[in-house]
Amino acid sequence: MPRPELLARLAVQTAERAQARLQRHLRTIARADGPWVESQGRRLLAFCTNDYLGLAQHPQLIAALKEAADADGVGSGSAHLICGHRREHAALEEALAEWTGRERALLFSTGYMANLGTMQALLQRGDLCVQDKLNHACLLDGAQLSGADLKRYRHADVDAAERQLRGNPDACALLATDGVFSMDGDIAPLRELAALCRRERATLMVDDAHGLGVLGDNGAGSVAHAGLNAGEVPVLMATLGKALGCSGAFVAGSAGLIDGLTQFARTYIYTTAMPPALAAAARRAVALARQESGRREKLAGLIQRFRRGATELGLPLMPSHTAIQPLLLGDAGRALEASKALEAKGLLVVAIRPPTVPQGQARLRITLTAAHEETHVDRLLEALAALRLADAPV
Missing domain, CATH: 3.40.640.10 (Type I PLP-dependent aspartate aminotransferase-like (Major domain))
Incomplete structure (x- = not known):
C-alpha cells in the first residue's frame, strides 16, 4: 500500500472544512482609525478588536x-x-x-x-x-x-x-x-x-x-x-x-x-x-x-449600555461582564449569515465557529473598546434587532 501524501491529506481536510462552512479566511485591513477599519474599499465600524482601551493608535x-x-x-x-x-x-x-x-x-x-x-x-x-x-x-x-x-x-x-x-x-x-x-x-x-x-x-x-x-x-x-x-x-x-x-x-x-x-x-x-x-x-x-482610569470607566459604561439594550431585545446574550460580549447562536451557518448581514450594514462583527468553540456553540463575538462611543453601541443594537436573533435556536 503506498504511503499517504501529506499535502494531499491536508487538501482533503481543508475541503471538508470548507464544505462544512467552517473554513477560516484572511481579511486585509487597509487602514484603521480608532474603532473604524477600511476593508475591500469599505469603511466598517469594528466590534471585533481586542484593543480594549483604545491605545493602539494613541x-x-x-x-x-x-x-x-x-x-x-x-x-x-x-x-x-x-x-x-x-x-x-x-x-x-x-x-x-x-x-x-x-x-x-x-x-x-x-x-x-x-x-x-x-x-x-x-x-x-x-x-x-x-x-x-x-x-x-x-x-x-x-x-x-x-x-x-x-x-x-x-x-x-x-x-x-x-x-x-x-x-x-x-x-x-x-x-x-x-x-x-x-x-x-x-x-x-x-x-x-x-x-x-x-x-x-x-x-x-x-x-x-x-x-x-x-x-x-x-x-x-x-x-x-x-x-x-x-x-x-x-x-x-x-x-x-x-x-x-x-x-x-x-x-x-x-x-x-x-x-x-x-x-x-x-x-x-x-x-x-x-x-x-x-x-x-x-x-x-x-x-x-x-x-487613565477614565478609559476603564468609559468601557464599563459601554458594556452596561450594550448588555441593557441586548437584554431588552431578548438577544441570546452570554453571561459576561467584560469587554467580550458573545451572542450565542448555536448553528455555525446562522452565525456566519448574521456576520455577513451586519457587514452589509457597515458593521464588522466576526462569527466564531467550531473548532474554535464547541460544536453547537457558534456565536457572534462582540468586543467593546474605550474607542467606541454610545452612538456606536446604539447602532450595533439597532442592527442586531433587525436580524431577529432572539429567535435563534441555541
Missing part, C-alpha cells in the same frame, strides 16, 4: 515607538541572552513587575510562546497539569508539549478541578486557567481556585491576556480584581497586544521563577527579542493604562 505610544526607533533602529538583532536585550526591554520588564505586584517579569515575543515556554520549563513527564476546558489553545498545547499528564475540568467548576487534582495526589501539579475566557468573556473563579491550590499544594498559573489593563485596581488585571497576591498566583502571564495596544507578552512572578524560565524556557532562549522600539511603546502604554 499618539504617545506612536511617539515613544518613533523615538526609540530613531535611537536604536528596528530589530533587536539577537536573542535576549546573546545581545538582544536592550535597555527598553529591561525598563518594560521592571514596569510590568511593579504594575502586577511581582518581583520580576520576563518578556516573550507572543502570548503563545510565553505559555509554551513556561509550561515546558515547569512541567515534566509524570507531573499533573489541570486545566479549564475552555482555556486558550496555547495553555493546552503547552501542557501537551511538556509531556505532563493533562486533565481538563468542566468550565469554571472548582469541584471538578479538585477531583482532577486529587486523582494524582503524589505528582507535582500545576493548575492553569484563563483569567478572562477569550470566547465566553466570563471571569474564572480565581479566589476559589487559589484556595484549592493551597489545600492541594498545587501551583496556580493565570493567563490574563484579556484581563490586564481592563480589570482590577489600576488595571492590574483579573488577579488583582480577585484580591489575590503573588503568593496565591505565583505564575502570571499576560499579553501586550490587547488592552495595551502593542504586541508581545510577559510572565511575572518571583525572582526564582524568572531565573528558572531564563534557563529553561526554550521559546525565550531560542528566539529573537522583540524590537526595542515596541518595548518602548508598551512601557508608555503601561503608564497610560495605570494612570
Whole structure:
C-alpha cells in the first residue's frame, strides 16, 4: 500500500472544512482609525478588536515607538541572552513587575510562546497539569508539549478541578486557567481556585491576556480584581497586544521563577527579542493604562449600555461582564449569515465557529473598546434587532 501524501491529506481536510462552512479566511485591513477599519474599499465600524482601551493608535505610544526607533533602529538583532536585550526591554520588564505586584517579569515575543515556554520549563513527564476546558489553545498545547499528564475540568467548576487534582495526589501539579475566557468573556473563579491550590499544594498559573489593563485596581488585571497576591498566583502571564495596544507578552512572578524560565524556557532562549522600539511603546502604554482610569470607566459604561439594550431585545446574550460580549447562536451557518448581514450594514462583527468553540456553540463575538462611543453601541443594537436573533435556536 503506498504511503499517504501529506499535502494531499491536508487538501482533503481543508475541503471538508470548507464544505462544512467552517473554513477560516484572511481579511486585509487597509487602514484603521480608532474603532473604524477600511476593508475591500469599505469603511466598517469594528466590534471585533481586542484593543480594549483604545491605545493602539494613541499618539504617545506612536511617539515613544518613533523615538526609540530613531535611537536604536528596528530589530533587536539577537536573542535576549546573546545581545538582544536592550535597555527598553529591561525598563518594560521592571514596569510590568511593579504594575502586577511581582518581583520580576520576563518578556516573550507572543502570548503563545510565553505559555509554551513556561509550561515546558515547569512541567515534566509524570507531573499533573489541570486545566479549564475552555482555556486558550496555547495553555493546552503547552501542557501537551511538556509531556505532563493533562486533565481538563468542566468550565469554571472548582469541584471538578479538585477531583482532577486529587486523582494524582503524589505528582507535582500545576493548575492553569484563563483569567478572562477569550470566547465566553466570563471571569474564572480565581479566589476559589487559589484556595484549592493551597489545600492541594498545587501551583496556580493565570493567563490574563484579556484581563490586564481592563480589570482590577489600576488595571492590574483579573488577579488583582480577585484580591489575590503573588503568593496565591505565583505564575502570571499576560499579553501586550490587547488592552495595551502593542504586541508581545510577559510572565511575572518571583525572582526564582524568572531565573528558572531564563534557563529553561526554550521559546525565550531560542528566539529573537522583540524590537526595542515596541518595548518602548508598551512601557508608555503601561503608564497610560495605570494612570487613565477614565478609559476603564468609559468601557464599563459601554458594556452596561450594550448588555441593557441586548437584554431588552431578548438577544441570546452570554453571561459576561467584560469587554467580550458573545451572542450565542448555536448553528455555525446562522452565525456566519448574521456576520455577513451586519457587514452589509457597515458593521464588522466576526462569527466564531467550531473548532474554535464547541460544536453547537457558534456565536457572534462582540468586543467593546474605550474607542467606541454610545452612538456606536446604539447602532450595533439597532442592527442586531433587525436580524431577529432572539429567535435563534441555541
